[in-house]
Amino acid sequence: xxxxxxxxxxxxxxxxxxxxxxxxxxxxxxxxxxxxxxxxxxxxxxxxxxxxxxxxxxxxxxxxxxxxxxxxxxxxxxxxxxxxxxxxxxxxxxxxxxxxxxxxxxxxxxxxxxxxxxxxxxxxxxx
Numbered sequence: 001x002x003x004x005x006x007x008x009x010x011x012x013x014x015x016x017x018x019x020x021x022x023x024x025x026x027x028x029x030x031x032x033x034x035x036x037x038x039x040x041x042x043x044x045x046x047x048x049x050x051x052x053x054x055x056x057x058x059x060x061x062x063x064x065x066x067x068x069x070x071x072x073x074x075x076x077x078x079x080x081x082x083x084x085x086x087x088x089x090x091x092x093x094x095x096x097x098x099x100x101x102x103x104x105x106x107x108x109x110x111x112x113x114x115x116x117x118x119x120x121x122x123x124x125x126x127x
Contacts, residue, residue, distance in 0.1 A: 001028050002101065003042050003062070008094050010055055012044055012064060013101035015115040022046065022066070023075035044098065046071045053084045055096055064096065074098075 001018050004011040018028045027045035034040070042062040053070065056063045066074075066082065074082050081099040088094055101116050 001030050001042070001044065003030070008088070008092055009097070010062070010064065010094065011097045011099065012042075013099050014044070015101055017115050018044075019075050019100060022071050025068075052086075053082055053096055053098070054086055055094060064098065066098070 001015070002011075002013040004013075014022070014028065021028050022044065025046055027043050029041060029043035032040045038060070040060055040062070042064075044064045044066065046068050047065040048068050050065055050067050053064065053066050056065070070082060073079065081097055083095075083097050085093040085095055
């Protein structure tokens, strides 16, 4: 799972195997270790107690929660992403976007993309 943060925007991109984990009701989590005292963890999981996707941040841990039905519909369909805006309490909103991660059309990349979703325009144009 990839995390992109820019301003008041969070974007999570998930591989096929990670979307399958969500479909099974399992949490997907990544950890970035800065040193022996500091780390950042971020996760995506399902909640049966919410009606809209939401993000929480506490003690260096970012948790994005999806309502169970929203997660199931997304994971078991061709739907690419889930997008929402979360009120922050100070007249601003946090933009949350969760997407299936497609293969890049540029064939010169060294990244292993074997678990990425097939790109809908594969064979047509480059990134």
